[in-house]
Amino acid sequence: MKRQKSKKIANRSQQSFYFEDYLSKNQKFKKDKNFSINEDRIYLLFFCFFSLIFIFSLKIIFVSFQSSNFKEISNFKNTFYPLRKDIVDRNGILLSRNILAYHAAIKPNLIKDKKKFLVKIKITLPEINTQKLKKDLEQKKYFYLKKRLTDLQREKLWKLGEKGIIFEPFQTRVYPHAGLYSHIIGQTDYDNYGISGVENYFDNFLRNRKNISIPLKLSLDTNIQFLIKSELEKALDIFQAKGAASILMDSDNGEVLSLVSLPDFNINERTNVMGKEYMNKITKGVFELGSIFKTFTVALALEEELVDSKTSINNITNTIKCSIHKISDIKEFPTSMTVEDILIQSSNIGTVKIAKKIGEKRYKDFLNKINILNSPKLELDEIGRPISFNWNKCKLETISFGHGITTTPLQAAAAYATLINGGKLIEPTLELGKNKNLRPQRVISEITSKKIRTILRKVVTDEKGTASLANIYGYNVSGKTGTSQYYNNKNKNINTFISFFSVSKKTYTLLVMLDDPQIAKDLVYNYRGMKIRGTRKEAGWNAVYSTGKIIEKIGPILAINNKEVPIHHVVKKTN
Numbered sequence: 001m002k003r004q005k006s007k008k009i010a011n012r013s014q015q016s017f018y019f020e021d022y023l024s025k026n027q028k029f030k031k032d033k034n035f036s037i038n039e040d041r042i043y044l045l046f047f048c049f050f051s052l053i054f055i056f057s058l059k060i061i062f063v064s065f066q067s068s069n070f071k072e073i074s075n076f077k078n079t080f081y082p083l084r085k086d087i088v089d090r091n092g093i094l095l096s097r098n099i100l101a102y103h104a105a106i107k108p109n110l111i112k113d114k115k116k117f118l119v120k121i122k123i124t125l126p127e128i129n130t131q132k133l134k135k136d137l138e139q140k141k142y143f144y145l146k147k148r149l150t151d152l153q154r155e156k157l158w159k160l161g162e163k164g165i166i167f168e169p170f171q172t173r174v175y176p177h178a179g180l181y182s183h184i185i186g187q188t189d190y191d192n193y194g195i196s197g198v199e200n201y202f203d204n205f206l207r208n209r210k211n212i213s214i215p216l217k218l219s220l221d222t223n224i225q226f227l228i229k230s231e232l233e234k235a236l237d238i239f240q241a242k243g244a245a246s247i248l249m250d251s252d253n254g255e256v257l258s259l260v261s262l263p264d265f266n267i268n269e270r271t272n273v274m275g276k277e278y279m280n281k282i283t284k285g286v287f288e289l290g291s292i293f294k295t296f297t298v299a300l301a302l303e304e305e306l307v308d309s310k311t312s313i314n315n316i317t318n319t320i321k322c323s324i325h326k327i328s329d330i331k332e333f334p335t336s337m338t339v340e341d342i343l344i345q346s347s348n349i350g351t352v353k354i355a356k357k358i359g360e361k362r363y364k365d366f367l368n369k370i371n372i373l374n375s376p377k378l379e380l381d382e383i384g385r386p387i388s389f390n391w392n393k394c395k396l397e398t399i400s401f402g403h404g405i406t407t408t409p410l411q412a413a414a415a416y417a418t419l420i421n422g423g424k425l426i427e428p429t430l431e432l433g434k435n436k437n438l439r440p441q442r443v444i445s446e447i448t449s450k451k452i453r454t455i456l457r458k459v460v461t462d463e464k465g466t467a468s469l470a471n472i473y474g475y476n477v478s479g480k481t482g483t484s485q486y487y488n489n490k491n492k493n494i495n496t497f498i499s500f501f502s503v504s505k506k507t508y509t510l511l512v513m514l515d516d517p518q519i520a521k522d523l524v525y526n527y528r529g530m531k532i533r534g535t536r537k538e539a540g541w542n543a544v545y546s547t548g549k550i551i552e553k554i555g556p557i558l559a560i561n562n563k564e565v566p567i568h569h570v571v572k573k574t575n
Contacts, residue, residue, distance in 0.1 A: 081209070081212065082097075082098040082171065082209075082212055083098055083171050083192045083207065083209070084098050084173065084188070084192055084206045084207055085205070085206045085207075085208070085211075085212055085213075085214065085215055085216055086215035086216070087185065087198065087199075087206070087215060087216045087218065088215045088216070088217055088218070089217075089218055089220045089221060089222045090217065090218065090219055090220060090221055090257075090432050091221065091222070091223075092217075093222045094176055095175065095176070095177065095181060095185055095218070095220075095222075096173060096174070096175055096185055096199070097173070097174055097176075098171045098172070098173055098174075098192070099171070099172060099174050100169055100170075100171065101148060101149065101169070101170060101171070101172040102149050102154055102167045102168060102169055102170070103144055103146070103147045103148065103149065103167070103168040103170060104144065104145040104146045104147075104149055104153075104154070104157055104165055104166070104167060104168075105142060105143065105144050105145065105165075105166040105167075105168050106136070106137070106140075106142070106143055106144070106145050106164055106165060106166070107141070107142055107163075107164045107166055108136075108137045108138075108140065108141065108142075108164065109141070109164075110162075110163045110164035111137070111162060111163075111164035114134075114137050117137075117162060117164070118130050118133060118134060118137075120160050120162070121133060121145070124156045124157060124160060125145075125146060125153065125156075125157075128145065128146065133145070145157075145165070147190075148172060149167075154167065171192060173187070173188045173192065173199070174268060175267045175268050177222065178266045178267070178268060179264040179265055179266045179267065180222070180225055180226060180229060180264075181220070181225065181267070182264040182265050182266070182267045183197070183259065183260075183261045183264060183280040183282075183283075183382075184197055184198060184218075184220070184259055184380070184430065185197050185198050185199060185267060186198055186199040186200055186201075186267070186380075187199060187267050192207070193207070194206065196381070196382065197380060197381075197382070198216070198218065198379060198380065198430065200381055201379045201380055201381060202216055202379065217431075217432045217433075218430050218431065218432060219250075219255035219256055219257060219429060219430055219431060219432045219434075220256065220257060220258065220259075220430065221257045221258065221557075221561070223557055224248065224257055224258045224554050224557055224558070225257075225258045225259075225260065227550070227553045227554050227557070228246055228248065228258050228260050228550055228553075228554065229260045229262070229264075230553075231546060231549050231550045231553060232244040232245075232246060232260055232262055232512075232546065232550075233262065234546075234549070235514060235517075235542070235545075235546040235549075236262060238520050238523055238542075239514060239517035239518055239520050239542045240517070240518040241514045241515050241516055241517040241518070241542075242277065242515045242516045243261075243262055243263065243277060243281060243514075243515035243516075244260075244261075244262045244512075244513065244514050244515065244546075245260060245261045245262065245281035245282050245285070245409060245511075245512075245513045245515075246258065246259075246260045246282070246510065246511060246512045246513070246550070247259050247260075247282045247409060247410060247413050247428075247510070247511050248508055248509070248510045248554070249413060249414070249417060249428055249508065249509050250506065250507075250508060250509075251417040251420060251421045251426070251500060251506075251507040251508060251509045252421050252424075252426070252506070252507065253426065253429075253435045253436065253438075254414065254417070254426035254427050254428045254429050254435050255429055255430075255432065255434075255435065256378075256428055256429065256430050257508070259280075259282055259283075259430075260282075261279070261280045261281045261282055261285075263277055263278060264278070265278060279382075280380070280382050281409065281513065281515070282408070282409045282410050282511075282513075283376065283378055283380055283382055283383050283384065283408060283409075283410050284382045284383060284384040284408070285384060285408060285409065286384045286385070286386055286387060286406045286407065286408055287406060287407070287408075287409070287484070287494050287513075288402065288403060288404075288405065288406055288484040288485075288494065289402055289407060289409070289412055289482045289484060289494065289496050289513075290401075290402040290403070290482035290483050290484030290494070290496065290539075291346050291348075291401060291402050291480065291481060291482045291483065291484075292402060292412055292416075292480050292481075292482035292496060292498055293399065293400065293401060293402035293405065293482075294342075294343055294346060294351045294400070294401055294402065294480065295343065295416070295419065295452065295456065295480050296366065296367070296370070296372070296415070296419075297351050297354055297355050297358070297363075297400045297401070298339060298340075298342070298343050298351075298354060298452070298455070299419050299444060299448060299452050300358055300362065300363065300366045300444075301339070301354050301357060301358055302339075302448045302451055302452070303444045303445065303448045304358065304362065306354075306357045306358060307339045307354060307357065308339065309338065309339055309340045309451055309454070309455060310338050310339070310340070311338060311339050312336050312337070312338055313336070313337055313338070313339065313342060313350050313353050313354060314335065314336045315335065315336075315353075316333055316334065316335050316336065316337055316347065316349050316350050316353070317335070317349060318332055318333075318349070319349075320349055320352065322352075322393070322394035322397050322398075323393045323394050325394050325398075327348060327349065327352060327397060327398070328348070328349075329347055329348050329349055330348075333345060333347045333349070333350065337350050339354065340454075340455045340458065341464075342354065343455050343456075343459070343480070344455065344458050344459050344462050344464060344465050344466075345464050345465070345466070346466050346480075346481065348401045351400050351401045352397045352400055352401065354400070355396055355397060355399075355400030356396070356397070359396075360391055360395075360396045363396055363399070363400070364391065366443075367399075369425070369443050370414075370415040370418055370419075370425070370443055371411055371414065371415065371425075372386070372405075372407050372411055372412075372415055373386055373407075374386075376408050376410045376411045376414070376428070377427055377428070378410060378428050378429070378430060379429065379430045379431055380430070383408075384408045386405075386406045386407045386408070386411070387406045389404065389405065402482060402484060403484070409496070409511050409513055410428060412496070412498060412511060413428070413498060413509050413510075413511040414426055414427070414428050414509075416480075416498045416500065416509055416511075417500070417509040418443055418444075419443075419444065419449060419452050420449060420452060420453050420456070420478070420500050420507065420509070421449070421507065422446045422449045423442050423443050423444035423445055423446060423448060423449045424440040424441070424442055424443070425440050425441045425442070425443050426440055427440075453478060453500075456478035456479055456480055456500075457476065457478040459478065459479060459480055459481070460477050460478055460479060460499075463528065466480075466481045466538075466539070466540040466544075467479055467480070467481055467497060467499075467540055467544045468527060468528055468540070468544075469525065469526075469527065469540065469541070469544045469545045469548050470497065470499060470544045470545075470547050470548040470551070471548070472501075472548050472551045472552055472555070474555070475501040475502060475503065475551055475555055476501060476502050477499055477500075477501045477547075477548070477551060478499060478500055478501070479497055479498050479499030479500060479544075479547070480497070480498055481495075481496070481497050481538070481539040481540050481543065481544060482494075482495070482496040482497070482498070482539055483495050483496075483537075483538045483539045484496075486516075492516040493516055493517065493537055493538075494513065494514075494515060494516070495513065495514045495517055495537075495538065495539035495542055495543040496511065496512070496513045496514075496539055496543055497511070497512050497539050497540075497543040497544045497546075497547050498510075498511045499511075499512075499547050499551075501551055501555075503555060503558040503559050503562055504558075504559060504562035504563075505562070506558070506562055508558065510547060510550065510551070512543050512546050512547045512550065513543065514539075514542050514543050514546070517537060517542040517543075518537065519534055519535060519536065519537055519541075520534045520541075520542070521533065521534065521535075523545075525541070525545065
């Protein structure tokens with residue numbers, strides 16, 4: 001009993017102790033709670049203060065990001081890797097390169113006053129259709145205002161200060177020389193894939209980023225290209241021609257130094273040029289080139305030893321009949337002429353008589369050997385194909401002087417280079433050094449080649465030759481003229497002069513072609529020491545004249561490039 005009683009007393013005492021302890025703790029809690037409330041208020045103030053600073057900082061970062069139009073997304077620029085390799089000429093001059101450019105996109109939800117925005121855009125970019133823009137602002141969440149901005153357009157849009165204008169970076173292809181190489185370099189699409197010209201032909205190589213710093217080096221020479229184009233533009237004006245074209249190549253290795261076709265166009269402008277006049281006349285154009293074929297006829301006859309240069313061809317009448325057709329000369333020639341005189345004076349009837357000695361089979365085989373009848377080869381997809389024909393009656397006769405057969409100027413130039421370079425068949429190329437180690441097939445002997453060179457030189461120097469206006473001092477210019485009519489319009493001409501000339505130890509083949517040139521009545525020619533005015537439309541009076549002017553301009557540059565002339569000159573000071 002006593003134990004139980006004492007236990008109850010102990011429990012009560014214990015309960016009393018716990019209660020007193022609770023009270024003391026509760027009083028302390030009330031004091032701590034008051035302090036804690038004050039402390040929380042201070043923390044809250046600090047939190048709000050730092051939150052405002054953080055939000056303000058984010059705003060500054062956002063504004064600075066939006067204002068990067070002139071620095072434009074610095075991280076993107078710092079990590080800018082071109083998607084295509086550069087294209088350069090033989091001297092390392094830049095022809096094509098990828099650069100950073102911008103599209104202007106719109107986020108309508110970021111534009112507060114859309115009416116005011118429409119007015120601003122109308123003033124800044126007048127070409128924009130504001131009615132369509134208004135609909136896009138109402139219906140779309142994101143759209144392009146204008147693609148491929150110029151630097152000036154980008155600057156103007158930036159100055160508007162509209163957050164809703166977003167400048168999207170992208171890579172574009174630029175061509176520093178605009179229209180100078182429009183028929184060669186070609187273009188890329190918006191995705192940086194080649195769609196024409198060299199850009200298309202070498203697309204896989206140019207898009208290979210393994211060695212992105214190694215450019216595609218072409219055989220072209222920008223200085224020469226510019227000078228030739230300038231002279232052809234003058235020819236268009238002087239002779240009122242509808243078009244003009246030329247190709248200059250190394251006669252030994254086939255490297256093309258210049259290829260011009262007029263009219264041309266600015267390849268930086270993404271416009272569709274579909275008219276026939278914008279066709280690459282050298283590679284894709286297919287023409288009857290007239291009397292230039294006479295050289296092939298004479299060369300084959302010499303090679304087969306059927307005639308010699310001094311062999312007389314008799315019974316040359318003014319006209320001859322072939323089946324139901326009549327073949328004639330444009331003027332009266334002697335009834336008896338040597339083989340070289342027939343070529344120098346360009347007699348149709350004389351050439352026909354030489355062709356009959358050759359025969360159809362041998363002539364056909366020879367044309368195949370010099371690639372006149374086949375599609376030409378060059379690092380372009382814009383290639384024409386000669387029109388096929390049947391070797392029926394009179395075909396041998398008409399083809400012998402260049403009628404009834406078509407080819408491209410590229411093929412004609414390459415064939416002439418083959419005839420005069422010692423008889424080695426060359427393959428034209430735009431790629432520098434491509435043909436360096438090639439062993440070309442021989443088509444004619446060196447002896448025949450030498451004879452042809454001698455005769456073609458006389459075409460320029462002989463008093464009865466058809467190319468006297470190309471006799472430029474110091475370059476030993478040789479060549480053959482060709483005047484032909486449109487197949488569907490006899491009143492229009494295609495005039496051609498294929499020449500070759502020497503600079504240092506190199507020989508170059510140059511073809512110049514004019515599309516329907518007119519008589520230059522106001523032009524005074526220096527013709528064999530006489531001053532005369534033009535009265536004729538044949539190639540000798542326009543294509544030859546233009547060739548002479550071109551050679552005068554490009555000859556010194558070729559001499560410097562071949563190290564015949566030093567690139568610097570020492571001038572002695574005189575007292």
